[in-house]
Amino acid sequence: MSNIVLLNNIEHKNLKVVPVRGKEYGDDDMCVPTCPKEFRSLQAQYPIVFGKNEKTGDYTPLALLGLQEGENLFIENGEWKARYIPLCAECKPFYIGKQSQRDLTASQNWVIHVDLDSPKVSTSEGISLFKEHGGNSEFLMRISKVLGLVQEGVAEVKPFIDLLVEFDLLEPFSAEMTLKNNQQHSLVGFYTINEEKLASLSVNALKKLHDSGFLFDIYMQLASLSQIAALIERKNNLI
Template identity: 25%
Template sequence: MPAWEVLNREQHADLRASRRIDGARHFAQIVADEFPLAAPHYPILFTKNAETGAFYAGVVMGVEPGRNLLTVDGALPDYRPADLERQGFFVAEGQVVIDPDHVAFADPAGQPLFGPDGEAEPALKRVQQALRTLEQGIPATDAIIRRWLTHRLLEPIDVTLHSDDGQHVRLDGLYTVSLDALHALPDDVAVTLFRSGDLQLAYAQAGSIRHLRTLGRIRNERLLDGGL
């Protein structure tokens, strides 16, 4: 267990947090409010919690564990999901706590959390917003997924990437919204989903899977260049 510390301006006045730590993250959980922000850049897919079996949503940034294909010098150039933004930070008993040994705090060139006056700097404000996004968004997203499951809108997706060198990479345990099932919904159900915002989110997710081709292209290019 990490030795968590309650974040405070006295003890952590000089603490810095780096955003260039995403290179080893190939998957990150996101919540429904992030779908419109993430969909232009990443494939959004669903998987199951290994312990509970419950579905949750996430963005795929690589096709192999421990390797993010989209980072530049360790940082994502586009939208950074809240789950990545808050790395090293947690909420415990209503307080923001940190794991002081987390890699996020190991870079002396990271961004300061507190200014000279002790006020929160932009880096900390982003973390605070990320923590709020997850705290409020996870229950709301769970409810949306349950509604989709009620209407049998999730289905397994076969993700197999083929490389020019003959290698094949298969991603298992992933799910997507079924457009066939969506289009077969009764009109009254479709209207209800539209008014709740669920329908728009479903289309955003389904449309985002086109980015899997981008991941496959990047991986293939790096294999040919000897970068993997």
């Protein structure tokens, strides 16, 4: 369960966030949402795939962190073992959202929310969100910056997906693997970009993708699939 509320420095003046990473702190996501803006940074460490909402048909780009539900292979000894942490993982347990419409002004559309039920949230241990005599802590200012990047990235997702759908570039993706203990494992339920269809697009179609600014991100997604082997290696190291 979640209890997501608007963060403020009066009700939450004593709120802290535990910086330790671990399953017990809610860091056990198999994958997290991402956006084209992140693909360059992600592709060097994480496979990027697409999830599909079977009810709406909407696709979402995802950074794969594990090979099965409830598994994040980048968490080790309370730390995230990678040079880059996906934005949607870094900002937990914070979210960006709108205030109620009656409170809005043109400069206050987006505000920080926090999940008070997150195991990362505490009043007795961790990093303070607010300074003792007022003002945001450096930690909260960093989170605010990350959430701003998330907001910008979310705006990219629909036009990016719309182009992939327009040119019928998405296809189901699966991977079969044998772990070092001879256990068979399947990675299913995701989508990727069809490289053959991409290569066969017309000059006009490629120009449209190029002009959109998303052609580079498409190639970053395809390049990221080489990181599946690295995920398997991480999994084998835990066996």
